Amino acid sequence: MPVTIHDVAKEAGVSTSTVSKVLNHWTTISSDTTARVNAAIIKLNYTPNARAVSFARKSTRNIVYLTSLGKDEAYRNPHMFDIMCGVHKELTKHGYTLTLVDTSDEAFPGESVHNVIDGKYSDGLIIHGSAVTKDLSKLITEQDYPHIIIGHPGFESNLCWIDPNHALAGQFAARHMLLCEYSSVAFIGGKKTDYISTQRLKGFVGGMYDYGYYIPASHIGYTDSSITESYEAAYSMLTDRRPPRAIVCENNTIALGVVKAIENLSLKIPDEIALLLFDVYPYSNIIFPKPTVIDINVYDMGIQAGDIMLRKLKNPSLFVQSYTTLPILIQGQSTQPLRKQ
Amino acid sequence: MPVTIHDVAKEAGVSTSTVSKVLNHWTTISSDTTARVNAAIIKLNYTPNARAVSFARKSTRNIVYLTSLGKDEAYRNPHMFDIMCGVHKELTKHGYTLTLVDTSDEAFPGESVHNVIDGKYSDGLIIHGSAVTKDLSKLITEQDYPHIIIGHPGFESNLCWIDPNHALAGQFAARHMLLCEYSSVAFIGGKKTDYISTQRLKGFVGGMYDYGYYIPASHIGYTDSSITESYEAAYSMLTDRRPPRAIVCENNTIALGVVKAIENLSLKIPDEIALLLFDVYPYSNIIFPKPTVIDINVYDMGIQAGDIMLRKLKNPSLFVQSYTTLPILIQGQSTQPLRKQ
DNA sequence: CTGAAAGCGCTTACAG
DNA sequence: CTGAAAGCGCTTACAG
Structure with a gap:
């Protein structure tokens, strides 16, 4: 049987609320109690059930990455996956997970997005520019759902996006x-x-x-x-x-x-x-x-996208439309070496 | 306020259990009731809360894909992402989601796997061969956790794997x-x-x-x-x-x-x-x-991996170690055309 | 064929 | 500083 918060509470001789508070770093818990709870956690090798946490908290700590994931997409468009890795890096750093959703094989891509939003699969949506349609744009804007588009959409909108310059x-x-x-x-x-x-x-x-x-x-x-x-x-x-x-x-x-x-x-x-x-x-x-x-550096652009997403979750009114990623020059031998740096 | 199963029950004039049964296609519900419930669902545009479902059901319908997701990985190893797309395709088809976990930047990769397993983030683990270590192998085998390795690990083990021939x-x-x-x-x-x-x-x-x-x-x-x-x-x-x-x-x-x-x-x-x-x-x-x-066709190998995963979830004793993916020949102009097909 | 009730494992006002 | 209790939105024995 998996160990639950109740087991930890019993072991530490406190209530489950107290364990929860220690887990969530509330400042009102005495250092003595904190120590006892932490000892119990280690002793029992306890890991909170992520499903239960997300359910109780009404927040998933999960972000959905929406893009085309068809066959050969990885060869045709590896940049998109490099961006994805950057996004993942930044989200993981802050305790979020990344789930993939494909747009490549459905009649109405809005369908899956509708599911993601109404099914509360995630707290936000990161969308690759190539997957953005007007229908999608409308759906997201109407629901006021936290999102960030990577690569500006081909039309005017109130969507948030970033793009290389x-x-x-x-x-x-x-x-x-x-x-x-x-x-x-x-x-x-x-x-x-x-x-x-x-x-x-x-x-x-x-x-x-x-x-x-x-x-x-x-x-x-x-x-x-x-x-x-x-x-x-x-x-x-x-x-x-x-x-x-x-x-x-x-x-x-x-x-x-x-x-x-x-x-x-x-x-x-x-x-x-x-x-x-x-x-x-x-x-x-x-x-x-x-x-x-x-x-x-599109990996870095992914990191920025993740960062903006996280900031939006804290401050839903944050609005971003910008050319954010800077180019870098890699000096080779096909041009004269510069006189001095 | 999001619409819940209670709203649907009230609208259809039935209990929440009945709505749940309709949602899960139980055969014991009269067609009359089923119709009323479905009408209510459509009328209210109801989507079940995935978090609540997964929590109540004690199954996440989510699979974790474990691999290296560092910068430039997408250029170095696009095949890995093509496989991932195949896995995603197959899982989505059967109502599962795919979450990414990175192994590229931690001292002990077992840490994140431990979290995935004990935190009940997913029902199973698909691991790219390059990410498999002996520690990881031990962890998975001991916990008897549903898994499939893509590309056979570099050592003997009781892990399940598939590999191209x-x-x-x-x-x-x-x-x-x-x-x-x-x-x-x-x-x-x-x-x-x-x-x-x-x-x-x-x-x-x-x-x-x-x-x-x-x-x-x-x-x-x-x-x-x-x-x-x-x-x-x-x-x-x-x-x-x-x-x-x-x-x-x-x-x-x-x-x-x-x-x-x-x-x-x-x-x-x-x-x-x-x-x-x-x-x-x-x-x-x-x-x-x-x-x-x-x-x-590594995309196809991903599909196979997804399929095996799903079968393992139904039948945990399923054990697979095999060279499964067949090569294909693409005829070009660098060899003589064949006499006849 | 249908419903009341317990339960999944946490979090969080609220009371003390 | 700590705990009892309600609640998150479903599923599922169980009773009828």
């Missing part, structure tokens, strides 16, 4: 290029309709402009993010009569195409052409020489 | 090569101490042998799984006086090195040299021509 990452790229004294820099990105690519480009162009450099249209490439198109974009820029001195690649696949073009033209990195990438993942580690990369 | 995958590779009528086939693998690589090699060599083909030592390469060493291994085999007609690459990184050697020697795939890889992830999709791959 991709434009700022673009500015970082510009700044680094100028520190390396490259003024003629090209940018090869994804489609014009791609949100992240557009933000990075915007930040980059703006950043260069702030220092007095203007990027001509011929030095901006839009691709479908395939190796083939990126190769072609880079090849044509590099064989132009005024080739760029450096290329910023908006993602890893683009970088592969660009590197291939550079190899085929037998150019030396970084002496003849410099390279800067966004994201470490998934190919930066198979590019030689080791590339200089601007990365986003 | 890597040796069988090796046999598949041999069989496919012979169907393509390649008899001179090389194998480039990881270190001799690598478990998966060794199993795949063993299955491959054995499979070839079963059909009467013997792989000479010169056609077996051991590497540190780096592009450089794989390149060198392939280069030396291909420039040998009796080069292989096909190469089996034990993982994706090795394949990159091998492809590079093939390119540098200007050999044509598959006409001059054929290629077969293990694993789709992470680089098979950047290799041209699209390679023929032997993959393991």
